[in-house]
Amino acid sequence: MKGQLLKTKILLVCIVFNCACYSQSTLIDVAKYAHPIKIACVGASTVYGANIDNRPLNSFPTQLGRMLGDKWDVHNFGVNSTGILKKGEFPYWNTDAFKAARAFNPDVVLLILGVNDVKPQNWKYKSDFFDNYKEMIGIFRNLPSHPKIYLCREIPVFQDHWGITAKAVNKELDPMKKKLAKEEHLPMIDLYTPMINDSAMFGDGIHPDAEGAGIMAKTVAKTLTGKDFQPVSAIYPGKKSEWFGYDCYDFQYDLLDAKLVLPHSFAQGNPWIWNAYFWNWHPDMERILLSKGFAVFYVNTSDMFGSPEAMNDWNELYNYVTKYYHLNKKVALEGVSRGGLYIYNFAKLYPERISSLYAEAPVCDIKSWPGGVEKSPGDTTEWKKLLKALHLTQEQALQYKGNPIDSLEKLAAYHIPIWHNIGLHDSLAPNEENTFILVNKYVRLGGQIVVYPNTKGKIELHGHHYPIDDPAAAANFIMYNYFKKPDL
Incomplete structure (x- = not known):
């Protein structure tokens, strides 16, 4: 009996030891x-x-x-x-x-x-x-x-x-x-x-x-x-950090990385602006909007060039943030450079959701950039990525009619106000191949568009990068067209 008990104790000790190991x-x-x-x-x-x-x-x-x-x-x-x-x-x-x-x-x-x-x-x-x-x-x-x-x-x-x-x-x-x-x-x-x-x-x-x-x-x-945990409740998804003194939540939606920056106090109706590309580039306008009660949203859909797949992702994210975080059903869209491809495509699909469009040095025709068909030097690496993202051959891309400069009728019919911040010496996305063509078409359709030439600061990257002369002017434009009243 004692021998059996000893064997049992030894067995238990071995089991505990093995579990610990x-x-x-x-x-x-x-x-x-x-x-x-x-x-x-x-x-x-x-x-x-x-x-x-x-x-x-x-x-x-x-x-x-x-x-x-x-x-x-x-x-x-x-x-x-x-x-x-x-x-x-x-x-x-x-x-x-x-x-x-x-x-x-x-x-x-x-x-x-x-x-x-x-x-x-x-x-x-x-x-x-x-x-x-x-x-x-x-x-x-x-x-x-x-x-x-x-x-x-x-x-x-x-x-x-x-x-x-x-x-x-x-x-x-x-x-x-x-x-x-x-x-x-x-x-x-x-x-x-x-x-x-x-x-x-x-x-x-x-x-x-x-x-x-x-x-x-x-x-x-x-x-x-090796520690015990309990569920941690949260209102917003992801990790909380600070962006210019405002709460910023970095979260994952499927395989996409997104950011939601919240104002200290929302303006009436929970307004927001959606940054399409190049987070933290010229953030002054967004900071002004945050101070006036706007949220700022961003999702990284890099190398998708405003493709139908990117628009499907945008639609899902729009539905997500408006449903769960009660952001306004109207959104202002912000597109810098190739970000123009995203905001115009989304606005044409869902014009009823758009309060205004803000574009900075926007790409309005893929033949200009990254295609480099005319004056722009283009970018052969980005051109290959674009062809893949849009499922186009070289020949199809040259005949492509899904550019911002194309099919503007619905935006004009919905009276979507547009603001373009441009540099006068931009040879990467030349105005003659991009903004000026879009402006001419949109105005002839009865559309409202403001073009602001920025001339006061140092220009870089073939004139494509330049300081914004007056971020408050664009912020006031966005606020006015959100609420149809003078700035807040």
Whole structure:
């Protein structure tokens, strides 16, 4: 009897010791990093935040970021319906998110792929599961940052849907992932056990709600730090910082980086201006508007050149910020240089949403820049990017009719007021090929447009860069046309 008791004690000590060793092996030492620790959350809908209200605020990666704080930088690279199997219906391999996750060069990778693979149309390729997963692990391991990789056990399936069954997940997928973690010497985060009694958080039996996403975040945060966490409430998404004395929230919407800067107190109706390109370039006008109660919004849709895909993103973001943060249904658009392509395209699609357009050294015809067909030197590298973004051949681009100078009738019919700040010596986006053509067409259609030549400061970059003589003049123009009354 004593011998059996001694064996039991030894066994318990070994179990506790092994758990302690395993726990220690999962911890991240923050002190070893000179920068915020970058976490890439790689997965499908449970990472993306399917069925979660206000996803940028309440998804699992966003909540994890709030819990961990400023010394961590958590990004959401989730894509609905995707799986690890290359021959499957929607391989994660083919997504922009996979490319972005690698470019992020993370310090930590959370792999939460597999649940969509058990669908019958995908699981017939399950013999490739280990090879495909090991290949992805190897790709992340070999990044310059050499990240620490965690494999995550799937959350519970409470109701079979879309070919995903609890039996397949628990009896096949789960043992395979445990075996994979062992073979690849990866720590495994158990997202299953903490949620096994929380079926009420799964509206469709598959996807957790915001509260469930919070449990996932708490579980991961404890694994990484060894500390207990509670959900951190927030009104606005992302990380809070300060921009010229105003609260600025940097957040992620799908794969897009966005900023929302808030005034100390909103003017009546919650007005706002949307900066299309080149954040923090000539910010004086925006600072004036902030002081008058406007919010300033920005999203990085770099290298999309106002394409239909960019406009789809803009439409989603417009709907997001007006729905959840009650910004005015009317917005003033601000476009600098190539930003002109964005604001004119969006205004032509949704003129009823626009209070005014402000453009600075705007590109109004792609043949001018980056095409360089006439006087402008153009830019061959940017031209190639543009052709790709707009899905055009060289010949099609030369006949393109989606420029700001084209199809201005609807803007004129909606009486959209426009302001162009120009430099008289701009040879990169020459006025003769851009603003002056647009002005001539818009005025003939009955449109209202102000052209302000800036002449007082030093000019650079072929005259394309110049100081703004009077930022307050443009700010007053925007305010007047928002409220149709003298400046506030």
